[in-house]
Amino acid sequence: MKDQVFTTEQCVPLPRDVVFAFFADPRNLEAITPPWLGFGMLERSTERVQQGTELLYKLRIHGFPLRWRSRIEEWQANERFVDTQLEGPYAKWHHTHTFHDRGGGTLIRDRVRYRLPMGWLGRLFGGRFVASDVKKIFAYRATRIQELLHPLASERR
Template sequence: MLHRRDSGTLANVKVRTLERTQIVRRPVTETFKFFCEPRNLQRLTPAFLNFRFLEPPPEVMHPGTAIHYQIRLYGVPVHWRTRIEIVEPPNKFVDVQEKGPYALWRHSHIFKDIGGGATEMKDRVEYALPLGPLGEVAYYLFVARSLAQIFEFRERKLEEILGT
């Protein structure tokens, strides 16, 4: 389930929120652990982004952990570095973009035990595009669609890997 809404402005850029909820038929501790292993980021990223780590990913995530990688957006290489801001096992972690294509990217991963060995996993991404009006044009031409494709791929991949 994908929800998008505008949530304000950040220094004259529109801040948007993308939310996605998925049920994973695994216990919350196992689901949280899967998402806290940075190497799984590559498994959950569609091939069209040509994801690759620029530095060996860390073994364990904790506040302050940096993850540096490259993707290709429409053939253009984009370096992206995120830093883990919050880790609250097994319920939540948050990563923020330090360097990358967005003016703002803050991704909260929230996990809730819903009983029966299942987990409700919620992504909440607050993001803003750079370049003012050009960023707005890009949003409507391809960014919104690309983000939907990425999260749809991830949902399908999770079904394949963890059985959702």
């Protein structure tokens, strides 16, 4: 089965530890997820995200309700973490978040490797559609990250 790969990055004018701490708080996931997904956290196994944390949330994809359970498989504080889908709409979802110092701020890089269900049929009928959805979701996320984190940089000056 062929995986699809999506990558994106953005710079935030804040130190890496501050940016990483934002992502380590699972409550912020709701703040950066598009409202049209109807996202809601149902369970989390730990207060702050760390290796082994499991998260269960609900969302709607094009009106279809579903539950998504993920686990933090890798965790390197202030550097990177990886979440994988345990239950949800994809045959595979592997999301690597990395954080790098960049020009007095932080470069956030996301790399998602995913596979649609139903093999080649899933790719044939849903490949472009899902790729477009993923791109829109991450574009919204980038806008929200900027809206939420850029004001913090002004406060720190």
